[in-house]
Amino acid sequence: MRETLDMMDFVYAAYAICLVGTLTLAGWSFASMRAAEKRREESRRK
Amino acid sequence: MTDSATRGLKPKHQRLVLLSLALVALIGAGLLAAWALRNQASYFYLPSEIVAHAPGPDQGVRLGGMVEMGSIKEQPDGTTIHFVVEDGTAKVPVSFTGIVPALFVEGSGVVADGRMGADGVFVAEELLAKHDENYVPKELEGMSQEQVRRQVEATLE
Amino acid sequence: MHGYANPARFLKIARWFTMPLLVGGLLVTAAALVWGWTSAPPDRLMGDSVKILFIHLPAAWLGMGGWTAIAIASLVELVWRHPLAAISARAVAVPGAVFAFLCLVTGSIWGRPTWGTWWVWDGRLTSMLVLLFLYLGYIALTNALAREGSSSRIAAIFGLVGAINVPIINRSVVWWNSLHQPASITMGNSAIDPVYLYPLLASVLGFSLLFGGVVFARMRAILADAQAEARLRRKAQKAELAQTARGDA
Known part of the structure; x- marks a missing residue:
């Protein structure tokens, strides 16, 4: 008996996780940078 | 460390030499351990x-x-x-x-x-x-x- | 004072590079993946699952390359005391950990239909998992040190010692019989058919640009945090001094 799996299900799962991971990483790093630079400007003005 | 012990080496160079020695020792130890493991760490036998x-x-x-x-x-x-x-x-x-x-x-x-x-x-x-x-x-x-x-x-x- | 000059010059450059690298990286990666997706035929044995290669291999390279960068930056920090070295080492940790994680997850998803298992404790998989744990430990350590305002020298030593794992990951498939296959791409040699290889290299380029953009953004965030904190602390000190002076008078 041979196992039959649809390869494409696994491909979609891998790509979905990769997409979520990279977009979250890029978005978080950008947002946290903006927030930190805003805090710095505020500390300068105060 | 006294100046005479370092023989006029700049602190920067002193740190570089010390760290290089430490790194060589570390890599050597790691490689030795990996080499010793070469049979035990094999996933299968031929x-x-x-x-x-x-x-x-x-x-x-x-x-x-x-x-x-x-x-x-x-x-x-x-x-x-x-x-x-x-x-x-x-x-x-x-x-x-x-x-x-x-x-x-x-x-x-x-x-x-x-x-x-x-x-x-x-x-x-x-x-x-x-x-x-x-x-x-x-x-x-x-x-x-x-x-x-x-x-x-x-x-x- | 030279310690201040360097971050200032760096910030001038980083402001220019962060966005183009982030956006360009995302665009190149997307284009490379679409190219691979549309042009790659099913592999002789692995069928459609070969498409996972286009994300698995860049993630693996960047996961290992990230720690190599941490090790080099740690060495520069310990020897030359360059003010940006500690910041760049810290900035690489999070993207490095994310890519090591993506490498493990996509590899696991690939292993199920091809090998017939999600996970095995062979040399390659185990040493890659160790790398992810090293990243998590490093992130926790650097965050704790930054919170307490202590010197980052301990983190730099951790970064150097942990680097011993990188050549072990690389050589694991050569030293030990492993379920994972040996390297397909070695210096000037490739066992990958060009129809897969070119989209793969494009994908490596895209992910690398994205990695660079994230590192720049992280460095700017860490620098801005440190500067804001230092300024607030100075102000608090000044206020305290003024108060004690008034009290004395």
């Missing part, structure tokens, strides 16, 4: 190793190698298969009952988890397909025997 040091019937081992061309024989019960694992120098017959992975084919790599029977047949409880480092489109299938041999050698290197 047929020639299994033949040379036959494990006891109660000792679970993993056997890895190439599935010999034309050796897969389905048994009448429909779920048991017999095949031969080879590494170019030795051959071990294997029996397995269950569902085989999709990539388990003749002329490709396999890792069988199980124990050596008294009759010289390796009884596998689990089969894993092992891929080699080659990525070839389906259209380029139908390689010659010579190419398959080379691939066998590359995978088992």
Whole structure:
């Protein structure tokens, strides 16, 4: 008996996780940078 | 550290020398440990190793190698298969009952988890397909025997 | 004072590079993946699952490359005391950990239909998992040190010692019999058919640009945090001094 799996299900799962991971990483790093630079400007003005 | 001990070395260079020595020692220790582990850390044993040091019937081992061309024989019960694992120098017959992975084919790599029977047949409880480092489109299938041999050698290197 | 000059010059450059690298990286990666997806035929044995290679291999390279960068930056920090070295080492840790994680997850998803198992404890998989744990430990350590305002020298030593794992990952498939296959791409040699190789290299480029953009953004965030904190602390000190002076008078 041979196992039959649809390869494409696994491909979609891998790509979905990769997409979520990279977009979250890029978005978080950008947002946290903006927030930190805003805090710095505020500390300068105060 | 006194100035005389460092013989006028700038602190920067002193740190560089010390760190380089520490790094060399560290890498040496790591490599030594890895080298000492080379047998224990192997995931499987080749047929020639299994033949040379036959494990006891109660000792679970993993056997890895190439599935010999034309050796897969389905048994009448429909779920048991017999095949031969080879590494170019030795051959071990294997029996397995269950569902085989999709990539388990003749002329490709396999890792069988199980124990050596008294009759010289390796009884596998689990089969894993092992891929080699080659990525070839389906259209380029139908390689010659010579190419398959080379691939066998590359995978088992 | 030279310690201040360097971050200032760096910030001038980083402001220019962060966005183009982030956006360009995302665009190149997307294009490379679409290219691979549309042009790559099923592999002789692995079928459609070969498409996972286009994300698995860049993630693996960047996961290992990230720690190599941490090790180099740590060495520069310990020897030359360059003010940006500690910041760049810290900035690489999070993207490095994310890519090591993606490498492990995509590899696991790939292993199920091809090998027939999600996970095995062979040399390659185990050493890669160790790398992810090293990243998590490093992130926790650097965050704790930054919170307490202590020197980052301990983190730099951790970064150097942990680097021993990188050559072990690389050599694991050569030293030990492993379920994972040996390297397909070695110096000037490839066992990957060109139809897969070119989209793969494009994908490596895209992910690397993205990695660079994230590192720049992280460095700017860490610098801005440190500067804001230092300024607030100075102000608090000044206020305290003024108060004690008034009290004395």
